[in-house]
Amino acid sequence: MKAVLLLIVLLFSQTVAANDVSDxxxxxxxxxxxxxxxxxxxxxxxxxxxxxRFIELIAQGKQAKFYKEAEKSVQGLDKVLxxxxxxxxxxxxxxxxxxxxxxxxIDNLRKKYHKLHEPPGFFELLFGK
Numbered sequence: 001m002k003a004v005l006l007l008i009v010l011l012f013s014q015t016v017a018a019n020d021v022s023d024x025x026x027x028x029x030x031x032x033x034x035x036x037x038x039x040x041x042x043x044x045x046x047x048x049x050x051x052x053r054f055i056e057l058i059a060q061g062k063q064a065k066f067y068k069e070a071e072k073s074v075q076g077l078d079k080v081l082x083x084x085x086x087x088x089x090x091x092x093x094x095x096x097x098x099x100x101x102x103x104x105x106i107d108n109l110r111k112k113y114h115k116l117h118e119p120p121g122f123f124e125l126l127f128g129k
Contacts, residue, residue, distance in 0.1 A: 024064040031057045035110075038087070039103055047096055051088045055081060076113030080106055 034054035041047035058081045066073040087102035 024061070024066070027057060027061050027064060031061060035103075035106065041096065044091060044096060047091055047099070048088065051084055051091070055084050055088075058084065073113065076109060080109050080113075083109065 037050035062077050083102045083105045087099040091099035
């Protein structure tokens with residue numbers, strides 16, 4: 001009986017963890033789309049709309065449960081957020097062309113921190129780290 005109860009608890013905890021991972025994955029995909037839209041924008045209004053959505057999604061992403069090195073993940077998102085806000089400011093003051101540098105910095109940060117956001121594998125969910 002105890003073994004069955006333990007199995008049920010393990011299965012439930014995997015489902016909860018999988019939902020957290022799924023939510024984070026959805027948010028990250030939305031962040032990627034908003035970033036792509038901001039990079040491809042040809043009009044300032046279009047850029048502002050995309051970068052505002054990007055900033056909003058980054059703030060949501062900071063609330064997610066990270067499985068690996070949560071502090072570093074949040075620090076990375078803070079750096080991305082700062083670059084996004086800089087890109088918006090520069091674009092509004094100097095034009096879209098000037099915003100390319102902060103946008104490039106966002107892509108470099110993504111490459112650096114992305115591996116921290118990879119979801120845990122099945123055995124890691126089952127047995128922990």
